[in-house]
Amino acid sequence: MEKTTTDLSVRIAGMTLRNPVMTASGTFGYGGEFRELVDLKRLGAIIVKGLSLDPSHGNPPPRIVETPCGMLNAIGLENIGIKAFRATRLKFLQQLGTPIIVNIYGQREEDYVALAKIVDEESDISAIEVNISCPNVKAGGIAFGVDPTAAADLTRRIRAATSKPLILKLSPNVTDIAAIARAVEQEGADAVSLINTITGMAIDVETRRPKLANITGGLSGPAIRPVAVRMVWQVAGAVSIPVIGIGGIMNGRDALEFLIAGASAIQVGTANFVNPRATMDIIDVLQGFMQKQGISRVKDLIGSLRLDG
Numbered sequence: 001m002e003k004t005t006t007d008l009s010v011r012i013a014g015m016t017l018r019n020p021v022m023t024a025s026g027t028f029g030y031g032g033e034f035r036e037l038v039d040l041k042r043l044g045a046i047i048v049k050g051l052s053l054d055p056s057h058g059n060p061p062p063r064i065v066e067t068p069c070g071m072l073n074a075i076g077l078e079n080i081g082i083k084a085f086r087a088t089r090l091k092f093l094q095q096l097g098t099p100i101i102v103n104i105y106g107q108r109e110e111d112y113v114a115l116a117k118i119v120d121e122e123s124d125i126s127a128i129e130v131n132i133s134c135p136n137v138k139a140g141g142i143a144f145g146v147d148p149t150a151a152a153d154l155t156r157r158i159r160a161a162t163s164k165p166l167i168l169k170l171s172p173n174v175t176d177i178a179a180i181a182r183a184v185e186q187e188g189a190d191a192v193s194l195i196n197t198i199t200g201m202a203i204d205v206e207t208r209r210p211k212l213a214n215i216t217g218g219l220s221g222p223a224i225r226p227v228a229v230r231m232v233w234q235v236a237g238a239v240s241i242p243v244i245g246i247g248g249i250m251n252g253r254d255a256l257e258f259l260i261a262g263a264s265a266i267q268v269g270t271a272n273f274v275n276p277r278a279t280m281d282i283i284d285v286l287q288g289f290m291q292k293q294g295i296s297r298v299k300d301l302i303g304s305l306r307l308d309g
């Protein structure tokens with residue numbers, strides 16, 4: 001039998017990706033760290049560690065705890081800062097020919113705006129992913145991403161500062177994630193990615209102390225996948241911009257769940273710590289699945305969930 005030729009390409013926010021598999025911010029360093037392990041030219045896109053205006057040391061240790069089917073992290077967004085990133089990391093990334101997406105975060109709207117303006121000058125950066133799961137100091141530390149008005153205001157200001165494709169990365173720590181997705185879509189987001197980590201906590205019963213120095217942390221890994229799939233499905237039904245699915249994707253079949261739920265692409269996070277080649281394996285499995293099922297274009301899988309009897 002002749003093999004189906006497979007087209008894994010997807011279009012997101014004006015970018016054409018060779019396949020829907022991207023790396024999730026904070027789990028793949030600045031990309032170069034994985035050069036010996038992963039064929040970086042095969043990835044759909046590389047999303048780098050969250051960048052702030054100034055370098056950040058993050059939180060004190062312990063910053064990571066293993067949990068059933070996942071992990072809690074309170075790294076605190078440690079990073080080298082946007083200036084050092086441009087000076088020391090971008091050159092390596094740019095010669096790969098793989099779209100580079102920069103993830104940004106700040107504590108004030110102005111921080112995000114300043115970061116967006118800097119990224120806007122860089123022709124080698126394909127898009128900006130905005131982490132809105134960060135405390136807004138002006139709102140008493142409530143995250144931008146938990147309030148539709150705050151998320152909309154932030155999106156409007158960043159939109160005015162850059163012509164790059166904008167991906168708003170949504171927080172799952174909300175009651176109605178579809179409302180937040182609609183709010184950022186209205187203000188010019190080109191795509192949404194979800195989910196970021198779910199806030200959690202673990203306690204050492206002997207010492208009665210929190211296991212993380214920060215007390216709480218972000219839960220990631222397979223434990224959060226059903227929540228993420230549900231949220232992707234809800235958001236995909238609520239907006240017309242593309243949705244990027246994230247959360248506990250460990251293998252190709254997990255990735256397929258997200259595509260079928262309505263994601264146009266996916267990101268691989270915690271899996272990179274377990275199997276640094278997870279992204280490569282996922283691309284292979286997607287291709288194999290399509291060949292076996294006689295599906296020629298991955299686009300035909302997106303949102304193909306069957307709900308009829």
Ligand SMILES: Cc1cc2nc3c(=O)[nH]c(=O)nc-3n(C[C@H](O)[C@H](O)[C@H](O)COP(=O)(O)O)c2cc1C
Pocket residue numbers: 024025026027049050051073075077103131169195196197219220221222224246247248249267268269270271
């Ligand atoms: C150690 C670690 C660091 C992370 N750093 C960032 C970050 O800098 N910016 C961001 O938007 N998300 C960050 N995330 C969240 C991931 O990108 C992803 O949304 C989340 O972990 C869920 O996906 P997963 O279950 O596949 O890991 C981080 C996650 C982990 C585990």
